[in-house]
Amino acid sequence: MDTNESAQQVIDWLDQNQSIFIEMADQIWRTPELAWKEFKSSHLQADYLENEGFSVTWIGDLNTAFMAEWGEGKPILGFIGEYDALPGLSQKKQPTKEPIHEGEPGHGCGHNLLGAGTVASAVAVQKWLKSNDKSGTVRYYGCPAEEKGSGKVFMARAGAFDDLDAALNFHPAHLNTPSKGGAVGVNAIYFRFYGQTAHAGGSPHKGRSALDAVELMNVGVNYLREHVKDDVRMHYIITEGGKAPNIVPEEAEVYYFIRAAKPDYLAEVVERVRKVAEGAALMTETTFEVLFEEGCSALLSNHYLADLQYQAMQSIGPITFTEAEIEFAQKINDAFPGTNSDYIDDKIEYYKASPEIVAALDEYRDQPLVGRNFRALDEHIIATGSTDVGDLSQIVPVSLLSTTCFPTGVPGHSWGNVAASGMSIGHKGMLHAAKIMAVTAVKLYSDPNHLVKIHLEFKQQTGGKPYVSPIPEDVKPPHYGPEGD
Template identity: 45%
Template sequence: MDNIEKWFYKNDDKIKQTAKFIFENPELALEERKSSECLAKFMEQQGFSIEWKAGGLETAFVATWGEGEPILGFLAEYDALPGLGQKPVGERCEVEGSGHGCGHNLLGVGAASAAAALKNELESTGKKATIKLFGCPAEEIMYGKIIMAEQGCFDGLSAAITWHPSDVNRVGEDIYQAMDSKKFRFFGTTSHASGSPHLGRSALDAAELMNVGVNYLREHVTDDIRIHYVYLDGGEKANIVPDFAQTSYFIRGKNREHVDEVSARIERIAQGAALMTDTRYESELVASCMETKLNFTLLDTFYNAMSNILVPTYTEEEIQFAESISKAANLKNKGKYFDGLHKFKNKATDIFVSTDVSNVSHLVPTVTLNTATACKGTPLHHWAFTAQAGSSIGYKSMIYVAKSMAQGAKMLIDNSEILVKAVEEHKSI
């Protein structure tokens, strides 16, 4: 048993209890006070120094140990999703409020465990490196790492390492989409909707006309474009002409160029809607992320690390749990609930979701791993994913990926040529 394995054997219960606490105390983006404090305390107990308010964000922190190079950064997340409260059971058992439908209770603790285990390895061998764990809030609203990157938090890193819960075990060869998150606000004039409608200027009409225009736009964009919106405000009573309406838009595409083009066209549609209704509009760019910049040198290295660690096996009780989840959530897995490690294809794949990790990937060589914290076919942002994030299935997968990240990082320290090659690849793209 090597030093990394020894650390996990010794701290197994503490790791699971930390993930359980965050699962039982879900907090939305930028509200993750208990979660961030719990994770920071975990790292402090492992001998890391803590710096709070990284990038000026209240619930962001950086935990640091060691000295010299390489400087390896592990990225942790811990925000939950609204409306996905769920007990860790095999049927819909709703808990009021938010829940970890993306498994971020596991994500943050897994990254923290990898960093702590790597520290134990370096202490035991006397090798030099600097290890940082970045506590990153608000990934679900595409915000935390973008702000932290703008404020220089990731400057100087040799490489960034992270993972995300999934229904498969693999290295992440996915290119996440670039995205703009925008709010559109329309300002009109109130009036009695029946008695004096001619005096009113409806902000809600403007918002609806904008959305109609955007829906017609869908026919005239490239296939990679995804546009989705919700109403945030639209008036209080039907007999009052609304003087304020607000929508929230996500605009995604395979790269920044596509997103910028479509985002500009949507701005013009909003302007046209305001002109048609004699209202005024303004827009706010809430967040803007890049597409992912993959690093195949790091992907190959961490695939080798994952290959040398046993993929989780499951008890009869866990298989029954997966079966119950599959039936209750109507998952299309045909009774095959888990796979082994998927082969490294050495080929990029475009996917239709976004992450703020992408912005980090444009600054430093970055690698993402995926492991099956849920049975096959379980969608993210779903109660069934929440249920498994609080179960032994989720915990086993978290330990597996944490060991993989620690062992992969050890390979970067033991063989400096890997990082040299990774940096060269990063610069060449």
Template identity: 45%
Template sequence: MKELELGSGFELQTIISEMVEQKRDNTIALSNNIWDCPEIYFEEHRSAAYVCKALEEEGFQIEREVAGLQTGFIGSFGAGKPIVAILGEFDALAGLSQQKGVAQHEPIAAGGHGHGCGHNLLGAGAFAAAVAIKDYMQQTGLQGTVRYYGCPAEESGSGKAYMARAGLFDDVDLALSWHPFTSPRMMNDSSLANYSVTFKFDGKSAHAAAAPHLGRSALDAVELMNVGVNYLREHMIPEARVHYAITDTGGISPNVVQPHAEVVYLIRAPKKQQVEALYERVLNVARGAALMTGTTMDVEFEGTASNLIPNTTLANAMYKHLVAVGAPAYDEFDYQFAKEIRATLSQEDIQAALGGLDRETVQALKDKDIVDVIPPLGNEGALAGSTDVGDVSWIVPTMQCMTTCWALGTPFHTWQVVSQGMMPIAHKGMLQAGKVIACTAIEAMQSPQLIEQARAEWKQRLDGDVYTSLIPEHVLPPLKGAVNA
């Protein structure tokens, strides 16, 4: 069936929007299934299985356990060039269990997991895009390959970094993705590269009163390391960030010298070389803490991410389709629930969500609980956070959009995100993202010039630098057993 042809940009968006809407129920069901079984990094066995099954039912060929990742996979349709990668995620966050559709904190299970960053939506929206591209290829005879990359462990562990190290993006021409947010925008930004490691200290237990001189406290080593890193903060670049969490204090008895203790550090800086250098300084502080306490210290790698490489060529192309697709239609139910969620937020949260928006848009949103307009494109920015999409962007021109899935002001990584994750506002933003990604991919597949221009900009930004993985050569993805569905 080849009756469809690419005409005006608006015609393409109309066609793709109809294709996505025809399968909206399947996409929403996929997103809800993933929300219902929140699984954290490298444990997304059921979530990955849901996406693989949905892709197989749409005619995609699935390659499982890619790059040694138990929950990583690639679903492919088509053959030959150009090759477009659609990046999907599906990992949850620990400790964010929450009932759906409730404007107050009500965990489903105390201490349980929850999709506090909307990756149930992200994975399903990417699925909607890949399927729409496939359907368009079938109906028009458009040549090329669309790949859905099932990327685990974005929150911690960096599945895409393992995929990148394994060369799985080396033949790709273009990579596209998206992320739920409180307003629509392009992610034409740089980001912070990061390094996440666990420092494990081992000493010797002893009676803290009778024979403290015989003990060597691992907890002392952790505390001294933290003090040393705090002094280090004055002597690193302002854009760098260093965070830590003590994950094992060695026990709960103060009359025992703790023989073992652990602390996890997340180290960030704008450039890969900067984060590597800063990590070495933190490592030396840990070595000094071990030396001062007479303990031993081991390092366990947790994850890494390279900084994002922006691409204005792709940002302009994707934004054009975002404007043409337009904002979803919201009803009274959407606005009322958003108002209830906003009542749980601080003014600081709400003001922070307006950051980066132009003055006219901020004024237009003054009395609104949902961003129901498309703001201007805006300038290239810099994210204060990190993402393993950065590793992909070093290998192939990459772009992401954001769409409105949450009430204005909703912060990332909160129970409010989880509560909204199965609500109509979230589903509308998810489908909107699928349409925008599919339109952008199809335009690129039909326009070699767009791919060439994006690649030329990508090369210029790298300025001769080449991708090298921050993952130590000896480190393999962790193996975590499957959970019975």
């Protein structure tokens, strides 16, 4: 059987069984759960996969992380899913803003689609391997707390991904495109200072202000900005600054996100920030402690794998949206004036070196949905946001696929994306991604030369260095009961 025939098998299976995964996505959409509390969503997926013959293992000390495995032998391919929602984004399936329950969570990042679509892809590949009597191992990973930035980091630290040959995943977005870009790593750290309280008016000389230390630390970090590499980002908020103006603050705290594109350099910058904190404590005669909350590593995208995904896209064709879907998307776009053209302008600015891409993008300036497939648009671009897929990418080759699940240019983490995630626009993007990942997997199982080239590139990217977790061993993931207690 040639690769084209094999690819058609998984595409046909997904078309015939799409209702299963649409219902799975909708069920997760109807019961949105926040990071670390995805009990219903994770068990929904785990139970389905177990019924399909996968063996399910819950990972480490994470309540809502699991691995479902089927098959034996090499290659071992990982399909990476997520399912956490965002706070305060409850929204009805309609193109005007109206929450289902005010203040409750909603799937503003489309993780209901991400998880269900990746489950669909894994099962389609399982059926293909089984019906064609082929060897190989399929693994689906249910990953919690992407929105907190560290679910996969704890899974990686537990060794969950160590023996994978490659990983496939996607994220709902505004365009159909694989990724060749990167993203910076991040450490999230609290710096807590301790001083001596005193009456600020009557005896200020007896006080040692923890708030002064926080402010001096922030001043020092702001001067440090000039002396770090361009990819570094340092942001902070003061989380505690005292109780009243007439009391010298005995305790104060500042919360930092520190980002950089290379793990070694991120560690260096974090140490420099710690030294600034040490200097602030010395100047104010206070003490301090460093409380590491979470972190994730820089994202590496495998270009060869991205090219295979684009080949799969071309063989599948674009997404076709109906007039009703286009009208729905347009109404959402109208609620966010200017975002459609602004989004296209931002993309054109990124890719102005490619006239072909600029012309193609410009066609969609006034279109509320983009069904066309694009080749990787972000080569050589390092995004200054962060994702826990970065830790996966430091262990195993991966390329982050995007598919059109949202109206063009609608802001991320918004009610408009929640609405689209719960209806046919999101469903079509999800199924498109499932087909692309499944067809790509068929290529990897069918021709070992692909993995040889993928691993050669991966070794060049990492320099052969072993993965080092950005989260210290003594930092544990949060634990909640099934009701989120």
